[in-house]
Amino acid sequence: SKDFECSHLIINLGENVIDSLVVGSSFKDRFQDLINYLRPNESVPVVVVGVFWNKENVRSELLDVAAANEFDFVDLQDLNGNYDFTAKGLFTDPGVQSHPGDLGMRIIAERIWQKLAF
Numbered sequence: 001s002k003d004f005e006c007s008h009l010i011i012n013l014g015e016n017v018i019d020s021l022v023v024g025s026s027f028k029d030r031f032q033d034l035i036n037y038l039r040p041n042e043s044v045p046v047v048v049v050g051v052f053w054n055k056e057n058v059r060s061e062l063l064d065v066a067a068a069n070e071f072d073f074v075d076l077q078d079l080n081g082n083y084d085f086t087a088k089g090l091f092t093d094p095g096v097q098s099h100p101g102d103l104g105m106r107i108i109a110e111r112i113w114q115k116l117a118f
Contacts, residue, residue: 012049072115
């Protein structure tokens with residue numbers, strides 16, 4: 001593991017993973033390896049954040065790792081497809097517009113915050 005101190009390890013990745021490539025891959029194992037590498041020790045709680053976009057295979061792999069290790073999981077699945085949570089209309093690029101906007105980011109932050117036990 002890395003030599004650093006932290007009270008919690010929050011991992012939010014998966015948005016740029018191609019969902020169809022996860023099936024039959026070593027994604028889950030490599031994700032577990034990443035957590036093991038980053039987590040300073042087993043007393044540090046881990047929070048795994050799900051994906052904002054519709055990536056059910058990625059979400060499932062993240063959720064499996066979280067469940068197998070009894071890590072907290074922040075599910076974002078219900079935010080998908082609701083334009084109120086995106087940056088729609090704020091940018092000209094449609095790809096940028098599909099990202100979480102201010103409201104979406106606030107909800108994601110609140111959900112993560114709820115998992116942190118200080």
